[in-house]
Amino acid sequence: MRTNDTVPTADRLALRPLSARSVVLSLLLGSHPPELPAKDLVRGVEPFGVGGSTVRAALSRMVAAGDLHRTDTVYRLSDRLLERQRRQDESVRPRTRTWDGGWEMVVITAAGRGPAERAELRTRLAELRLAELREGVWLRPANLVRPLPEDLDPVAQRYTARPNTPARELAASLWPLDAWAATARALLDHIAATDGYADRFTALAAAVRHLLADPVLPPELLPADWPGARLRAAYTEYQSELTERVRARTGRE
Numbered sequence: 740m741r742t743n744d745t746v747p748t749a750d751r752l753a754l755r756p757l758s759a760r761s762v763v764l765s766l767l768l769g770s771h772p773p774e775l776p777a778k779d780l781v782r783g784v785e786p787f788g789v790g791g792s793t794v795r796a797a798l799s800r801m802v803a804a805g806d807l808h809r810t811d812t813v814y815r816l817s818d819r820l821l822e823r824q825r826r827q828d829e830s831v832r833p834r835t836r837t838w839d840g841g842w843e844m845v846v847i848t849a850a851g852r853g854p855a856e857r858a859e860l861r862t863r864l865a866e867l868r869l870a871e872l873r874e875g876v877w878l879r880p881a882n883l884v885r886p887l888p889e890d891l892d893p894v895a896q897r898y899t900a901r902p903n904t905p906a907r908e909l910a911a912s913l914w915p916l917d918a919w920a921a922t923a924r925a926l927l928d929h930i931a932a933t934d935g936y937a938d939r940f941t942a943l944a945a946a947v948r949h950l951l952a953d954p955v956l957p958p959e960l961l962p963a964d965w966p967g968a969r970l971r972a973a974y975t976e977y978q979s980e981l982t983e984r985v986r987a988r989t990g991r992e
Contacts, residue, residue, distance in 0.1 A: 870913035
């Protein structure tokens, strides 16, 4: 059962309208540590045509919604968004190791969970880049350098498996690799043809969202000319440009 069938097609790039909230989040998600003074956020957002009063109103709403924490005049990502930053960082710079042919397998053993709990668990497993082979059985090649969270232990058993199905065939059945690659190439073409702060921002924001759905498979399991590395490079270059632009406007080192 494929878990990433919601990947947008090449002619629908999931470009979202520019907003003060989205630009503020992009600035903070790309900052390490993820905090900036209000004046730096205002100045950093100015090139996108968003006024200071609009930014300040967005900051107030984001604090009220629990997206940000405020200390004096400094805004910092909430714990929930720190987890999003971690996943985003891993999607842009995934930590991998040489694959030895083994697969991670997680089998759900807990019973009696409600629909909301089941949906939350499915989301977590997908975020760990596991795919569902059948109901309750999730797996992926064991090439990622990351432990599975210990809090999965009460609800699941973990195994190392070596399926009989040929690895490339199994990977192709678990993830819509051709659709992901087609969308990534369309994003790269769109980024190359786009200029202007706002247009580039929306294109690169769509790129990083798309990278979150990359299964990060071993090279030997990927179709030819896989565009994952090129999309990561395009986003990394843009994020560096954005950081330097903010530093130049705010005088931050």
